[in-house]
Amino acid sequence: MTEFGVRVQARRDEAEGVFGLELAATDGTPLPAWSPGAHIDIGVGSYGVRQYSLCGDPADARCWRVAILREPAGRGGSEHLFRTALPGTELRVSLPRNNFELLERPSYVFVAGGIGITPLLPMVAAAAAAGADWTLYYGARSRAHLAFTAELARHGDRVTLVPQDRDGLLPIARIIGAAGAAAVYCCGPEPLLAAVEDAGRASDVPVHLERFAPKALSHTENRPFEVRLSGSGDTFRIGAGQSIADVLESAGIPIVTSCREGACGSCETPVLSGAVDHRDSVLTEAERERGDTMMLCVSRAHSQVLVLDL
Known part of the structure; x- marks a missing residue:
């Protein structure tokens, strides 16, 4: 993984349990370009890395913005950043x-739940700048849990805020049923994503999703297989209880991972030959059918051997 240093230049509370960080390159150089829907991995000490959506302005090369949901009972990454990512801290x-590109379309429907607003913020700004027709529906547990409301207020009635304690859950069937030819983009907790997927199928509306956690999938029983690396020619046996990422890391081969659950795309690796048993929540059906890439942390093989471009 290509990595570099940034410094926290500002920090603020964006909602109850959500804090935002503004990041600048430690050497003062312009930051790499990005587009709406992009995310970065941030090192979180002994907890490894975590991915966070960029939610600022892609045209501003001086500063990146991320917003982080503090989860004291989580895996430790957000709590580590909550304690340590103060102004002046280097990361x-x-x-x-x-993995969540905004396609150019004349109209959009954006649906966000909780911290899922983060990748949609720059999408909304891009849609507005392009003169597209768009609406945003944004739900959270309460008004206090809705982040960036002042920023969203400039868009007027294109934005509908739905605090659950006052208005109930987002009316997904109605929202998707009325989407028509609009491109639907959604990010948030798994129950919201599942509801949007179901409504999309029922209304024959294609939806674009980004998950923070893996989608529940059913799989056949694990069986051993082999992985061959094209660069060295080395072959490794992947046992029924092992992942490709675990085996290669144990052999000293550097593998980029973040979520270890097939939800972030960090460990996506080209496949040169063999049949992949896809178990991720990132690739589209078309990408799975091509079979030329896979997530090493969760996916396995239908064939006896996979050859990877490593």
């Missing part, structure tokens, strides 16, 4: 990656 980050 190690990755180059931006984008």
Whole structure:
């Protein structure tokens, strides 16, 4: 993974349990370019790395903005940043990656739940700048949990805020049923994503999703297989209870991972031959059918051997 240093130049509370960081390159140089929907990995000490969506202005090369949901009972990454990421703190980050690209369309429907607003913020700004027709529906547990409301207020009635304690859950069936030809983009907790997927199928509306956690999938029983690396020719046996990432890391081969659950795309690796048993929540059906890339942390093989471009 290509990584470099950034410094926290500002920090603020964006909502209850959500804090935002503004990051600048430690050497003062312009930051790498990115597009709406992109995320970066941030080093979180002994907890490894965590991915966070860039939610600022892609045209501003001086500063990146991320917003982080503090989860005291989580895996430790957000709590580490909550304690340590203060103005002046230096962090190690990755180059931006984008598995959630905003396609150019005349109209959009954006649906956000909780911290899922972060990748949609620059999408909304891009849609507005392009003169597209768009609406945003944004739900959270309460008004206090809705982040960036002052920023969203400038868009007037294009934005509908839905605090659950006052207005109930987002009316997904109605929202998606009325989307028509609009491109639907959604990010948030898994129940919201599942509801949007179901409504999209029922209304024959294609939806674009980004997950912070893996989608529940059913799989066949794990079986051993082999992985061959094209660069060295080395072959490794992947046992029924092992992942490709675990085996290669144990052999001293550097593998970039973040979520270890097939939800972030960090460990996506080209496949030169073999049949992949895809178990991620990132690739589209078309990408799975091509079979030329896979997530090493969760996906396995239908064939006896996979050859990876490593």
